[in-house]
Amino acid sequence: MTATDQQVAEQPVREEPDTTVLRVANLRVAFAGTEVVKGISFSAQAGRCLAIVGESGSGKSVTARTLVGLTGGNSRVSADAIDLDGVDLLRTGERGWRSVRGSRIGFVLQDALVSLDQLRRVGDEVAEPLRVHGRGTRRSRAAKAVELLDAVGVPEPAVRARQRPYELSGGLRQRALIASAIALDPPLLIADEPTTALDVTVQAQVLDLLAAAKERGTSIILISHDLSVVARLADEVAVMRDGEIVEHGPARRVLREPRHEYTRMLLAAIPSAHTRDTKLSRPTEHRPQRTVDRGRPVLEARRLSKVFRGPDGVDRTVVDDVSFELFGGETLGIVGESGSGKTTTARIALAILAATAGEVLLRGAPWSARSVGERRPLRKQIGVVYQDPLSSFDPRWPVGRILTDALATGTRPPASKAEARGRAIRLLEQVGLREEHFDRAPLRLSGGQRQRVAIARALAPEPSVIVCDEPVSALDVSIQAQVLDLLTDLQDELGVSYLFISHDLGVIHHVSDRILVMKDGRVVEHGSAADIFERPQHEYTRRLLTAVPRLELK
Amino acid sequence: MRYLLKLLSAVAVVIAAASVTFFAQLAVPGDRATTLMNLQTGQDRKWTAEELAPLNEKYGFDDPIVVQYLDYVTGLFRGDLGTSYTQKRPVLEVIGGQLLPSLTLTVLALVVAWFLALGVTLLTVRRGRFLSGLGATWEAMTASLPHYWVGIVLLVVFAVQLRVFPVIGGTSGWGTVLPVLTLAIPLAGFVGQVTREEFEQVLAQPFVTTARTRGMSDLAVRLRHVLRHAVLPAVTLSGWALGALISGAVITENIFGRPGIGQVLVTAVDTRDMPTASGVVLVVATVYVVANLLVDLAYGAIDPRLRRAT
Numbered sequence: 001m002t003a004t005d006q007q008v009a010e011q012p013v014r015e016e017p018d019t020t021v022l023r024v025a026n027l028r029v030a031f032a033g034t035e036v037v038k039g040i041s042f043s044a045q046a047g048r049c050l051a052i053v054g055e056s057g058s059g060k061s062v063t064a065r066t067l068v069g070l071t072g073g074n075s076r077v078s079a080d081a082i083d084l085d086g087v088d089l090l091r092t093g094e095r096g097w098r099s100v101r102g103s104r105i106g107f108v109l110q111d112a113l114v115s116l117d118q119l120r121r122v123g124d125e126v127a128e129p130l131r132v133h134g135r136g137t138r139r140s141r142a143a144k145a146v147e148l149l150d151a152v153g154v155p156e157p158a159v160r161a162r163q164r165p166y167e168l169s170g171g172l173r174q175r176a177l178i179a180s181a182i183a184l185d186p187p188l189l190i191a192d193e194p195t196t197a198l199d200v201t202v203q204a205q206v207l208d209l210l211a212a213a214k215e216r217g218t219s220i221i222l223i224s225h226d227l228s229v230v231a232r233l234a235d236e237v238a239v240m241r242d243g244e245i246v247e248h249g250p251a252r253r254v255l256r257e258p259r260h261e262y263t264r265m266l267l268a269a270i271p272s273a274h275t276r277d278t279k280l281s282r283p284t285e286h287r288p289q290r291t292v293d294r295g296r297p298v299l300e301a302r303r304l305s306k307v308f309r310g311p312d313g314v315d316r317t318v319v320d321d322v323s324f325e326l327f328g329g330e331t332l333g334i335v336g337e338s339g340s341g342k343t344t345t346a347r348i349a350l351a352i353l354a355a356t357a358g359e360v361l362l363r364g365a366p367w368s369a370r371s372v373g374e375r376r377p378l379r380k381q382i383g384v385v386y387q388d389p390l391s392s393f394d395p396r397w398p399v400g401r402i403l404t405d406a407l408a409t410g411t412r413p414p415a416s417k418a419e420a421r422g423r424a425i426r427l428l429e430q431v432g433l434r435e436e437h438f439d440r441a442p443l444r445l446s447g448g449q450r451q452r453v454a455i456a457r458a459l460a461p462e463p464s465v466i467v468c469d470e471p472v473s474a475l476d477v478s479i480q481a482q483v484l485d486l487l488t489d490l491q492d493e494l495g496v497s498y499l500f501i502s503h504d505l506g507v508i509h510h511v512s513d514r515i516l517v518m519k520d521g522r523v524v525e526h527g528s529a530a531d532i533f534e535r536p537q538h539e540y541t542r543r544l545l546t547a548v549p550r551l552e553l554k
Numbered sequence: 555m556r557y558l559l560k561l562l563s564a565v566a567v568v569i570a571a572a573s574v575t576f577f578a579q580l581a582v583p584g585d586r587a588t589t590l591m592n593l594q595t596g597q598d599r600k601w602t603a604e605e606l607a608p609l610n611e612k613y614g615f616d617d618p619i620v621v622q623y624l625d626y627v628t629g630l631f632r633g634d635l636g637t638s639y640t641q642k643r644p645v646l647e648v649i650g651g652q653l654l655p656s657l658t659l660t661v662l663a664l665v666v667a668w669f670l671a672l673g674v675t676l677l678t679v680r681r682g683r684f685l686s687g688l689g690a691t692w693e694a695m696t697a698s699l700p701h702y703w704v705g706i707v708l709l710v711v712f713a714v715q716l717r718v719f720p721v722i723g724g725t726s727g728w729g730t731v732l733p734v735l736t737l738a739i740p741l742a743g744f745v746g747q748v749t750r751e752e753f754e755q756v757l758a759q760p761f762v763t764t765a766r767t768r769g770m771s772d773l774a775v776r777l778r779h780v781l782r783h784a785v786l787p788a789v790t791l792s793g794w795a796l797g798a799l800i801s802g803a804v805i806t807e808n809i810f811g812r813p814g815i816g817q818v819l820v821t822a823v824d825t826r827d828m829p830t831a832s833g834v835v836l837v838v839a840t841v842y843v844v845a846n847l848l849v850d851l852a853y854g855a856i857d858p859r860l861r862r863a864t
Contacts, residue, residue: 068767073680098769107767115760117779119857129768166859180768 019045021219025080038243049220051234055476059243069097102129106181110193116165123161129183148179171202192223199337204547228549269481271510280481293328304358320521331498333512341521383458387470389450393442400438410461427456448479467499564843571839575832636829645833655725656814660799663737670742679753697743705736705809722811733810748787756783793849797842
């Protein structure tokens with residue numbers, strides 16, 4: 001059936017052709033001779049949203065940039081047609097592209113923190129398309145910028161217009177970026193991962209904003225790796241892999257009855273309530289029954305708080321009266337939005353940051369209260385895995401040295417070089433890597449492989465607790481599924497406990513036995529995974545849960 | 555408040571420089587009165603205590619060191635840098651006449667260097683392999699040229715052969731062109747090198763792509779967005795260059811027969827005229843301090859985030 005999947009990618013039959021804003025036929029893009037987009041065709045209609053979904057390296061962002069003529073240096077673009085409202089973009093020169101960009105096609109990049117010029121005022125950035133295309137006077141453009149900011153729901157738009165991007169929150173920045181993209185009311189809006197760096201509640205607002213633009217008749221091409229984000233906005237979905245569209249059809253159909261194997265794999269890999277106790281990368285497999293040792297907690301936090309003094313001399317309480325217990329073989333999830341204090345709590349638990357008040361106990365014994373020297377022999381009992389493993393490795397060390405170094409600090413330091421090597425290779429195999437990775441430099445590993453090395457390093461000293469701080473947040477969904485499966489496999493095998501920090505409610509729901517919900521440094525709710533997700537008590541938890549874009553699958 | 559603090563620390567730095575030069579004078583081997591007597595009489599011998607007494611009296615060499623030091627430092631605040639041993643005029647007067655030509659030369663050289671460097675950067679960074687390579691090579695080459703070589707080449711070509719500029723220009727406007735270029739060309743190489751690296755990084759930033767998606771031309775993107783982000787390292791370098799050039803321009807000044815503070819320093823050191831040498835050191839220290847204050851201000855103007863950070 002795989003063979004027929006290519007043909008299954010049907011071109012949806014759409015109403016009258018005059019609503020077509022953009023038509024792309026057989027688009028090919030190559031960089032230095034390597035083809036990364038391999039003959040894809042699609043069209044965008046007024047008032048509708050086409051989502052192009054794929055993992056990193058699928059060619060989706062290259063496609064988006066090609067549509068505004070910014071593919072980049074060293075690239076070769078060919079197509080049978082790239083037709084924007086009757087204008088043949090293939091034949092347009094640099095001058096022609098410039099007249100299209102901003103006025104006929106608006107472009108929203110991800111992460112407005114780096115997509116807006118930090119040194120210029122927000123108002124100037126928003127009004128820039130007007131200036132570039134010679135609309136209005138300086139004064140009228142400034143007024144229009146305020147108007148646009150107001151239209152995208154930025155409070156106090158006149159004040160914000162005079163501020164600079166770094167003075168705005170992530171959500172407001174993303175709104176400003178959208179305001180700039182729609183300044184000239186372009187018939188086509190391309191949004192490349194517009195919500196990726198945002199908290200869920202803010203993400204929901206930004207998606208609503210794009211939906212409003214769609215309502216007004218703008219055609220939207222949404223580029224995303226996140227199928228649940230896509231589900232919220234798209235009318236039509238094209239799934240890309242390795243430069244090809246493997247499945248293309250109405251959003252409901254693609255998301256509910258995926259026909260291509262890859263789409264099915266992507267959907268199955270999304271962690272959520274349905275995936276608890278199953279393997280994400282092997283959906284038919286179930287987790288074995290586990291026993292959590294409810295005797296003495298392996299890690300216990302008692303009334304932690306942390307106060308930081310800001311540069312303005314004002315104290316800010318980042319962690320406020322946080323207590324928890326983590327038992328043997330258990331996963332305790334901490335979920336919250338940025339600034340909720342979850343990472344600070346993790347750092348205190350690891351005793352790399354001193355709490356202002358409160359205490360952490362490790363296997364019933366004082367931990368945070370001890371001196372650095374007294375903690376050193378105990379440190380092997382607690383490991384850590386970060387979001388970005390690469391920055392936690394010495395870039396000059398090969399994988400083998402990273403692991404043997406960690407083994408030497410463990411409970412049973414290897415007696416000889418040969419033993420160290422043997423045990424490091426066993427660790428690699430345990431995390432799904434092979435002996436050949438022993439001499440590899442971390443830079444030459446993929447993101448998923450790096451995270452596996454980070455997990456192997458955390459396991460090397462044979463700890464009873466591993467603190468996982470956003471361990472899968474930077475990974476593609478299929479890789480994320482494999483890493484999450486690896487973590488649960490290791491737990492079943494070794495009985496290790498996880499303190500699992502994540503902003504992603506789906507991930508937290510998938511892995512956690514019990515959950516703490518944090519907001520502004522406080523624990524607003526804690527309970528079993530079922531209690532939190534099915535019977536949320538606190539108003540904030542409910543708000544978080546409704547903001548999560550979800551796939552109504554079953 | 556913050557600027558007041560900066561100003562106070564700047565004054566402290568100048569006083570510290572003055573203290574170092576003062577104690578360095580004492581550390582010079584030999585009796586100061588003897589040195590002075592030898593200088594004034596053109597002889598080289600031992601003098602009796604009676605013969606030296608008037609000098610010791612006049613310059614206060616017999617006073618306790620602390621008193622001499624305090625006299626010296628309080629003198630600074632009145633604008634009294636002491637009296638030159640050789641010229642028997644106040645040091646301030648000796649330096650004063652020479653300071654303006656030096657400052658003019660230095661500041662002009664810096665400005666010209668910036669124009670040269672930014673021009674090359676704007677037009678060549680990431681403009682294809684050939685142009686980028688040409689720009690980078692030009693910068694590396696000019697940055698490694700010594701002043702005396704540039705100076706002599708310019709002098710021979712433009713003044714001696716082509717007779718466009720005077721050989722000995724003094725401080726006239728036309729005569730200032732070649733010395734300014736002599737200092738500016740190597741400096742432009744340095745400024746260009748640090749700017750190029752930063753410029754390349756900024757060009758790869760997402761906000762640059764955003765600006766392009768608004769329909770901006772490449773040159774406009776470079777001028778309006780990239781440049782401001784890319785000049786910070788060059789600004790830092792300029793603070794140093796201003797201070798280094800003012801005393802280091804002596805070779806260039808010699809080649810073109812220009813008066814300048816560097817020449818004063820060389821003569822003062824040659825003749826062991828310590829008050830004058832100290833005076834020059836102090837003036838140079840002051841230029842450094844002022845230059846760094848300006849750099850701080852420029853930082854704040856270029857990147858408002860830095861205003862809050864410091």
